[in-house]
Amino acid sequence: xxxxxxxxxxxxxxxxxxxxxxxxxxxxxxxxxxxxxxxxxxxxxxxxxxxxxxxxxxxxxxxxxxxxxxxxxxxxxxxxxxxxxxxxxxxxxxxxxxxxxxxxxxxxxxxxxx
Amino acid sequence: xxxxxxxxxxxxxxxxxxxxxxxxxxxxxxxxxxxxxxxxxxxxxxxxxxxxxxxxxxxxxxxxxxxxxxxxxxxxxxxxxxxxxxxxxxxxxxxxxxxxxxxxxxxxxxxxxx
Numbered sequence: 001x002x003x004x005x006x007x008x009x010x011x012x013x014x015x016x017x018x019x020x021x022x023x024x025x026x027x028x029x030x031x032x033x034x035x036x037x038x039x040x041x042x043x044x045x046x047x048x049x050x051x052x053x054x055x056x057x058x059x060x061x062x063x064x065x066x067x068x069x070x071x072x073x074x075x076x077x078x079x080x081x082x083x084x085x086x087x088x089x090x091x092x093x094x095x096x097x098x099x100x101x102x103x104x105x106x107x108x109x110x111x112x113x114x
Numbered sequence: 115x116x117x118x119x120x121x122x123x124x125x126x127x128x129x130x131x132x133x134x135x136x137x138x139x140x141x142x143x144x145x146x147x148x149x150x151x152x153x154x155x156x157x158x159x160x161x162x163x164x165x166x167x168x169x170x171x172x173x174x175x176x177x178x179x180x181x182x183x184x185x186x187x188x189x190x191x192x193x194x195x196x197x198x199x200x201x202x203x204x205x206x207x208x209x210x211x212x213x214x215x216x217x218x219x220x221x222x223x224x225x226x227x228x
Binding site: 006033035040041042043044045048086088090092100101102103104105106107109 | 157158162207218224
């Protein structure tokens with residue numbers, strides 16, 4: 001069973017601060033996805049990282065995939081109240097009929113105070 | 115809107131009643147997934163379809179749960195004899211079967227069993 005562990009579980013910061021969320025596993029993933037979810041809504045895809053060592057930027061968000069494809073990080077620069085939400089990492093199972101089924105981390109609840 | 119849609123968005127029911135949820139995937143997507151999410155946690159896989167074939171069911175899916183995708187388009191998830199522990203957000207996602215596929219989520223159905 002492939003597991004993803006996210007840290008921290010909760011993050012409460014002031015507007016303008018920087019933060020990093022980590023997603024770790026003992027298993028290799030073919031790709032990792034980051035989602036953001038607001039209360040009462042479904043997860044919205046932010047990015048998919050595919051290649052070991054890959055770095056992707058989305059405005060103030062920087063995503064990195066570990067060289068061994070076992071971990072990923074999300075860094076937010078100068079956080080804003082609009083960044084508040086639940087951040088989830090997820091990776092697809094590989095092989096057999098489970099291919100494509102996503103395993104999610106437990107999520108990081110981010111609150112950015114004005 | 116050409117995204118994944120789910121109906122209803124909210125459902126309140128009494129313990130012991132049956133409920134049915136519907137998911138309409140993105141039109142050209144041939145894979146459809148159901149997940150369950152409890153408050154503050156990441157989604158957990160329930161089952162998935164490739165076209166009309168149900169390829170995998172999680173251990174979380176007890177005998178009271180059944181899912182169908184009769185014509186390979188929309189899908190329904192039925193819960194019989196609901197229990198309070200069934201209260202959760204039920205999420206549907208769809209994807210196009212390609213390597214390193216991306217799943218797109220609907221807004222979810224929030225179920226509350228009283």
